[in-house]
Every structure is written in structure tokens, then in C-alpha cells.
Amino acid sequence: MVFALVLSVIDCRSSSKRDYFDTSFQCFAEPGWRDDSNFKKYIEKAWIPTRLLYAEENLRIKRTDTVFAGDSLVHLFLPDLMAKEFPGQSVTNRGIGGDMTETLLTRMEEDILILHPEKIVIEIGGNDFIQGKCLSLVQNNLLAIIQKIHSKNRNTKVFLIAVPPTRVKELNQIVPVFNLFLNQVARTTTNVEYIEVWDSMRKIDAPTLREEFIRPNGDSLHFNEKGYELWGKKLRPYLQK
Structure with missing residues (x-):
């Protein structure tokens, strides 16, 4: 299973490599x-x-109204x-x-845009921060993703889901900074919306x-599954338009 493999090779124990608030931290700017x-x-x-499985499916379905793109949370x-959350919708x-x-x-064109969606829902960034990627690099990549979508069709609606809280302290420190960036991008970019889930999924008195x-x-x-029910509740008003 993809998730078992990913979890087995991602090292979440070396906190100094992804603690953006550690004085010895050096961000990672390499591919x-x-x-x-x-x-x-x-x-x-x-x-x-x-991706090979997705390519086969794309040949079969050819077109869809909405595509969800991103990491394991997607x-x-x-x-x-x-x-269950989006009944009767493509x-x-x-x-x-x-x-x-x-x-x-790198896979936006072949995996996602080839389906000519009217709406694209994106949740991405957590794995970048697990690797201690430079924040500016992650931000620029996100902007490039939006640019690629709108260069194909400027009317495509893009919904940026906030990266949600986890139970990993170092991620919960840097993710809100990235979410503020996502919110700002949505407020200043046509056909981009920000979907806030961080506040709804965190403890009332703690960032976890x-x-x-x-x-x-x-x-x-x-x-x-309760988390996806919350995502559905947040997204339905946008996807039903």
C-alpha cells in the first residue's frame, strides 16, 4: 500500500531537520x-x-467536473x-x-489538467515541511501550480485547503505560516479560494x-473519517455552485 511505504521511508523522528524554529535549522532547497x-x-x-493507474483511469473517464489533487490526506x-460527501457530483x-x-x-498536466476540470481542490505542503524544505521554495511551487492551471484555462476554480494540524509538533509550528500564505494568495488571485480547516480541526487551546x-x-x-466529513461540509457550498 502506498501509505505504508511512504510512512516507512519518511523519517519523522529527526526533528532538527524540520524544526524551523531551531537555531541550527537549515532549510532544504534541493529536489x-x-x-x-x-x-x-x-x-x-x-x-x-x-500515476500509471491514474493514466489508465483518465483514458477511461476523459473528463470530470472536479479533481482533488495533493498528498496522502487527499x-x-x-x-x-x-x-458520501459529494453525492451525484463528478x-x-x-x-x-x-x-x-x-x-x-510536475504531474499537473498529465494527471489533472488532462481531465479538463472546472474545479480543482488542492491540499499540499505537509511533506515539504517534513523534509524541511525552504518556505520560499514551497510558496513558489504553489504559485507555479496555480499558474499552470490558469495558463490552461483561466476560468478554472482553484480551492486551496489549509494544511490541517497533525500530532507532529514541528509541523504544527510552521504550517500556520504557510496557511497564512495560502489565504493571502486566494485573496489576491482571481478564481482562487482558501478553505480554512486548521482552526476547525485543532484543539481549542493547543495547535495540534x-x-x-x-x-x-x-x-x-x-x-x-470525521475529518473528511468536515472537509465535505466545508467544500460542498463551493463545489455545488
């Missing part, structure tokens, strides 16, 4: 992961096989959950566990994931 051998393993064993929005999931802004950018959204088995990065 891929800090551990290049594991990144190559991920690309070969998870990213490429998933990928785990399973078909039955999507059908919604297609093109998330890949482990995806970063740079890898999503609320207990009701925690998945079993010690998963500190993802959330459970």
Missing part, C-alpha cells in the same frame, strides 16, 4: 528528499505506479467517502501519498489535532 536513496525508492515503488479521501481523486509541491507540479479526528494505530500525520 527530492534529504535522503535521496529513500526518495528514489518512493518514486519507483509508489509515485510512478500510482489520497485517503477514498471513493466511498467522496461519494469528483475524481488524484492525490498521491508522499506528494510534495514540486512533484505535484483534536482527539476526535485522530486515526488509530499511532498515525500522527493523518486524520480519520
Whole structure:
């Protein structure tokens, strides 16, 4: 399974490499992961096989109204959950566990834009920060993704979902900064909307994931079905327009 592989090769224990508030922290501006051998393993064993499946599906369905794109949080929005949250709508999931802004950018045309969607929902960035990517690099990649979408069709609606809280302290420190950027991009860019979920999914008095959204088995990065119900509630008014 893609998620099992991704979790096995992403090292979430080395906090100094992703603690943006550590005085010794140095952001990572290179392609891929800090551990290049594991990144190559991920690309070969998870990213490429998933894209091949998507290519086959795209040939079959040819067109869809809405595409969800992003990392494992999108990928785990399973078909039955999507059908429940968006009944009767043409919604297609093109998330890949482990995806970063740079890898999503490289596959936008073949995986997503080829379906000529009217709306694209994007949740991305968490894996960049796991790797300690430079914030400016992640921001520029996100802008390039939007530019690529609108260069294809300037009328395509783009919905940027806030990166939600996790149970990883270092991510919960930097993610709100990125979410502020996403909000600003939406406020200053035509046909881009920001969907706030951080505040709804965090503990009332702490910047961490609320207990009701925690998945079993010690998963500190993802959330459970209740989280997707919240996403559905937030997104339905936009996708039904």
C-alpha cells in the first residue's frame, strides 16, 4: 500500500531537520528528499505506479467536473467517502501519498489538467515541511501550480485547503505560516479560494489535532473519517455552485 511505504521511508523522528524554529535549522532547497536513496525508492515503488493507474483511469473517464489533487490526506479521501460527501457530483481523486509541491507540479498536466476540470481542490505542503524544505521554495511551487492551471484555462476554480494540524509538533509550528500564505494568495488571485480547516480541526487551546479526528494505530500525520466529513461540509457550498 502506498501509505505504508511512504510512512516507512519518511523519517519523522529527526526533528532538527524540520524544526524551523531551531537555531541550527537549515532549510532544504534541493529536489527530492534529504535522503535521496529513500526518495528514489518512493518514486519507483509508489509515485510512478500510482500515476500509471491514474493514466489508465483518465483514458477511461476523459473528463470530470472536479479533481482533488495533493498528498496522502487527499489520497485517503477514498471513493466511498467522496461519494458520501459529494453525492451525484463528478469528483475524481488524484492525490498521491508522499506528494510534495514540486512533484505535484510536475504531474499537473498529465494527471489533472488532462481531465479538463472546472474545479480543482488542492491540499499540499505537509511533506515539504517534513523534509524541511525552504518556505520560499514551497510558496513558489504553489504559485507555479496555480499558474499552470490558469495558463490552461483561466476560468478554472482553484480551492486551496489549509494544511490541517497533525500530532507532529514541528509541523504544527510552521504550517500556520504557510496557511497564512495560502489565504493571502486566494485573496489576491482571481478564481482562487482558501478553505480554512486548521482552526476547525485543532484543539481549542493547543495547535495540534483534536482527539476526535485522530486515526488509530499511532498515525500522527493523518486524520480519520470525521475529518473528511468536515472537509465535505466545508467544500460542498463551493463545489455545488
